[in-house]
Amino acid sequence: MSRNSEDALIELEGIKLGFQQRLILDVEQLQISQGGLTVLTGANGAGKTSLLRVMAGLQESDQGKIRFKGDTVSYGSQGLEHRRRVSMLHQEPYLFSGSVLKQVCYGPISHGLNQGIEEKARQALEAVGCLGLVNRHTRQLSGGEKKRIAYACLLALDSELLLLDEPTAQVDQESSEKIRKLIQMQLDAGKTLVVSTHQPEWAKPLKPRLCMLEYGRIVSDTRWN
Amino acid sequence: MKSYSLILSILLYGFLVSSVAAYERLKLATTTSTANSGLLNYLNPVFEEKSGVRVDAIAVGTGKALKLGQNGDVDVMLVHAREAEETFIKEGHGVNRKDVMYNDFIIVGPASDSAGINGMDDVILALRKISEKSSLWFSRGDDSGTHKKEMILWKESAISPSGNWYRGLGQGMGKTLLAADEKGAYTLTDRGTFIALSTGNKIGLIILSEGDSRLFNPYGAIAVNPERHPYVKYKLAMKYINFLTSTEGQSLIARFRMKGKILFHPHNGS
Amino acid sequence: MTFLFEGFLEGLQMVFQGNPAVYNAAWVTLKVSFGSTLIASLIGLPLGYFLASSSFRGKGFFTVLLQTLLGFPTVVIGLLVYGFLSRRGPFGFADLLFTPSGIVIGLVILAFPITTMFTMTAVSGIDPRAREMALTLGASRQRTAWTLFKEVRFGLISALLASFGRVASEVGIAIMLGGNIEGYTRTLTTAIALESMKGEFGFGIALGLVLLTLIFITALLSRYVQKL
Numbered sequence: 001m002s003r004n005s006e007d008a009l010i011e012l013e014g015i016k017l018g019f020q021q022r023l024i025l026d027v028e029q030l031q032i033s034q035g036g037l038t039v040l041t042g043a044n045g046a047g048k049t050s051l052l053r054v055m056a057g058l059q060e061s062d063q064g065k066i067r068f069k070g071d072t073v074s075y076g077s078q079g080l081e082h083r084r085r086v087s088m089l090h091q092e093p094y095l096f097s098g099s100v101l102k103q104v105c106y107g108p109i110s111h112g113l114n115q116g117i118e119e120k121a122r123q124a125l126e127a128v129g130c131l132g133l134v135n136r137h138t139r140q141l142s143g144g145e146k147k148r149i150a151y152a153c154l155l156a157l158d159s160e161l162l163l164l165d166e167p168t169a170q171v172d173q174e175s176s177e178k179i180r181k182l183i184q185m186q187l188d189a190g191k192t193l194v195v196s197t198h199q200p201e202w203a204k205p206l207k208p209r210l211c212m213l214e215y216g217r218i219v220s221d222t223r224w225n
Numbered sequence: 226m227k228s229y230s231l232i233l234s235i236l237l238y239g240f241l242v243s244s245v246a247a248y249e250r251l252k253l254a255t256t257t258s259t260a261n262s263g264l265l266n267y268l269n270p271v272f273e274e275k276s277g278v279r280v281d282a283i284a285v286g287t288g289k290a291l292k293l294g295q296n297g298d299v300d301v302m303l304v305h306a307r308e309a310e311e312t313f314i315k316e317g318h319g320v321n322r323k324d325v326m327y328n329d330f331i332i333v334g335p336a337s338d339s340a341g342i343n344g345m346d347d348v349i350l351a352l353r354k355i356s357e358k359s360s361l362w363f364s365r366g367d368d369s370g371t372h373k374k375e376m377i378l379w380k381e382s383a384i385s386p387s388g389n390w391y392r393g394l395g396q397g398m399g400k401t402l403l404a405a406d407e408k409g410a411y412t413l414t415d416r417g418t419f420i421a422l423s424t425g426n427k428i429g430l431i432i433l434s435e436g437d438s439r440l441f442n443p444y445g446a447i448a449v450n451p452e453r454h455p456y457v458k459y460k461l462a463m464k465y466i467n468f469l470t471s472t473e474g475q476s477l478i479a480r481f482r483m484k485g486k487i488l489f490h491p492h493n494g495s
Numbered sequence: 496m497t498f499l500f501e502g503f504l505e506g507l508q509m510v511f512q513g514n515p516a517v518y519n520a521a522w523v524t525l526k527v528s529f530g531s532t533l534i535a536s537l538i539g540l541p542l543g544y545f546l547a548s549s550s551f552r553g554k555g556f557f558t559v560l561l562q563t564l565l566g567f568p569t570v571v572i573g574l575l576v577y578g579f580l581s582r583r584g585p586f587g588f589a590d591l592l593f594t595p596s597g598i599v600i601g602l603v604i605l606a607f608p609i610t611t612m613f614t615m616t617a618v619s620g621i622d623p624r625a626r627e628m629a630l631t632l633g634a635s636r637q638r639t640a641w642t643l644f645k646e647v648r649f650g651l652i653s654a655l656l657a658s659f660g661r662v663a664s665e666v667g668i669a670i671m672l673g674g675n676i677e678g679y680t681r682t683l684t685t686a687i688a689l690e691s692m693k694g695e696f697g698f699g700i701a702l703g704l705v706l707l708t709l710i711f712i713t714a715l716l717s718r719y720v721q722k723l
Binding site for chain 2: 581583587588590592593675676677679680689691692693694695
């Protein structure tokens with residue numbers, strides 16, 4: 001545990017990730033403290049998604065270290081613990097074939113819960129306004145619905161850090177406002193969120209910290225008030 | 226989840242059922258002529274009833290049957306190639322050879338009989354004529370007892386058969402007869418297989434040469450040498466051989482008919 | 496034409512009159528095919544998953560090796576296994592030659608490359624986001640594998656089916672390792688080989704009909720299972 005990071009929830013140090021001889025991620029230092037919203041922005045291919053995946057424990061970086069609450073994050077078969085503390089919403093989430101209810105219950109079951117799972121799932125579905133879809137097959141959903149169901153999957157878990165990749169991409173005005181409300185709700189509950197987006201203005205009302213990525217580097221780090 | 230457990234349980238069930246084994250089993254290597262004629266299906270149940278042993282008959286050519294015995298993969302053999310059997314015993318692979326029964330070989334061919342051998346009882350002359358006329362001849366070509374016999378006969382005729390008219394098929398007796406029927410070829414066959422096929426109207430070939438003493442076809446039973454292969458079921462093998470050569474076994478063989486015809490004559494018969 | 500027609504008629508008659516030889520052979524075929532498909536799946540499913548989801552040195556070579564096995568003539572497999580199971584071979588002591596278990600061993604060698612390659616193809620075809628979804632929702636590696644298997648169950652069922660169809664319709668291994676012993680190791684295919692040798696066309700047709708029906712039922716069953 002490093003001394004100056006005692007209040008950091010997640011801390012990245014010297015993260016480098018290459019892909020086909022190109023450096024797509026080069027983050028010297030990034031600390032995100034407990035509670036609050038961090039928005040990652042930048043052009044396509046700036047490394048937003050890769051950074052989220054690295055933080056989520058889905059992608060191991062070539063170099064560098066990540067600490068979560070002071071514990072060094074590991075990957076692969078050792079990464080289960082970390083993956084149960086952090087969850088990520090993909091830009092175009094994949095839903096398993098089966099009912100919506102089963103999909104939302106998947107996380108809590110994976111976390112080893114054995115009571116109140118369905119209740120949790122229903123609450124999460126209600127929060128994203130999809131309770132009516134509970135018995136629908138995941139194949140019969142629109143893109144926007146899929147995204148909300150996937151969000152519900154995250155809500156059904158008590159993850160300490162939520163990573164959302166472009167939650168408002170290809171989503172209409174109304175839905176994107178709904179998502180903002182959801183995020184606000186989570187912030188009020190004391191959660192920590194990192195959200196990537198092309199349209200940082202959308203997140204302005206949430207008064208986030210704004211990190212700008214360019215070619216895998218963080219080129220600016222400001223707080224919006 | 227449901228679907229997988231269903232498949233798995235079906236597979237598991239099938240597998241468990243398949244691994245059930247109950248009887249003591251005696252492995253018999255024999256020739257296609259005894260198995261396909263139905264003789265073994267007639268004899269073995271009687272033995273199985275008396276002894277409580279299942280006889281697993283593996284029907285191959287005599288050459289292959291002897292090879293299986295030499296490797297110790299079977300316990301007992303019922304074959305027909307006297308010379309090869311004697312070599313087999315001499316080399317120590319088998320013991321207690323007993324004569325069981327006999328029938329005879331015949332030369333069959335198309336009714337048109339282009340070589341003109343119909344009615345010849347000297348098989349050597351008949352073969353010479355076939356080769357002179359270059360009439361189509363199908364040989365088993367599979368190192369079976371019949372094939373071994375054929376080679377001996379050609380040797381006695383001082384002919385080394387080759388050329389367009391002579392074809393080795395590498396097939397069993399049944400297949401060879403069917404092929405000879407299709408192509409109008411001559412061939413050497415044991416009488417049993419021929420009767421089985423011709424009475425069923427499967428083939429139109431006719432008997433052209435028979436009765437020569439050189440066409441005598443004795444069947445012998447041999448136990449695999451237990452000193453070579455200690456795990457063979459020698460006692461059971463001897464039980465089986467003794468059954469075949471017993472008064473009961475011999476009279477069973479004498480009474481065996483296929484489609485009303487006699488196929489095998491017991492060794493101890495009149 | 497009458498020859499064909501009569502054979503067919505005779506065959507149908509035997510099937511519907513419950514000819515014991517036909518049903519014995521069908522039963523043996525079922526047993527060895529189920530047994531070998533089960534074992535081949537226990538090998539092929541994990542192996543195929545492993546090959547699809549990991550990269551290591553020599554993976555390409557290994558895949559080519561499997562593809563070669565896929566095209567291996569059954570008589571060669573039969574011959575090789577015969578060498579191992581014969582009393583003179585290294586596993587002669589087990590007394591497996593000319594038994595149903597002996598056939599199963601040969602058939603497993605025939606079938607596991609099929610189940611492995613089918614599984615590998617199915618699993619590599621999975622959307623990579625499916626894996627990440629399971630992982631980020633906190634699934635363990637085993638649960639992730641199970642989830643992915645469920646996502647590609649159609650592919651896996653076709654792996655089992657392809658394997659079952661292959662082993663049920665195979666002749667060379669069954670005859671070389673089973674010895675075509677009536678009521679014990681005589682399968683539908685080896686019985687057909689024998690009956691055709693004896694010129695019993697109708698009997699052969701009857702056996703062929705049962706074999707076809709068997710494979711047809713398997714296909715129906717798999718359709719039903721896919722709907723669950």
